[in-house]
Amino acid sequence: MVVNKWDLIESAEKVARTAQPVEGLGLLTAKMQDFLKLIQERLNFMAYVPVLFVSAKTGFRADHILPDRPARERGARHAHLEPAT
DSSP states (O other): OEEOOGGGTSOHHHHHHHOEEETTTEEEOHHHHHHHHHHHHHTGGGTTSOOEEOOTTTOTTGGGTSTTSOHHHHHOTTGGGSOOO
């Protein structure tokens, strides 16, 4: 699950300063942990779904959404139209 617009809650600089490691979840601020708890309570039927806090506007953690995509897919929207090399 991607929680977008996190830049409206906390700046990337504040996250970098205050985030603490949480086992199995990575670096989270206190607000992220509170929001995560709320998500887990209300969407308990989806406990298996990982949660990622991002900002599409600033790019904060956006590279974590699909980190394993091949570079050719990230760089070219129409890679299938490019001539074979």
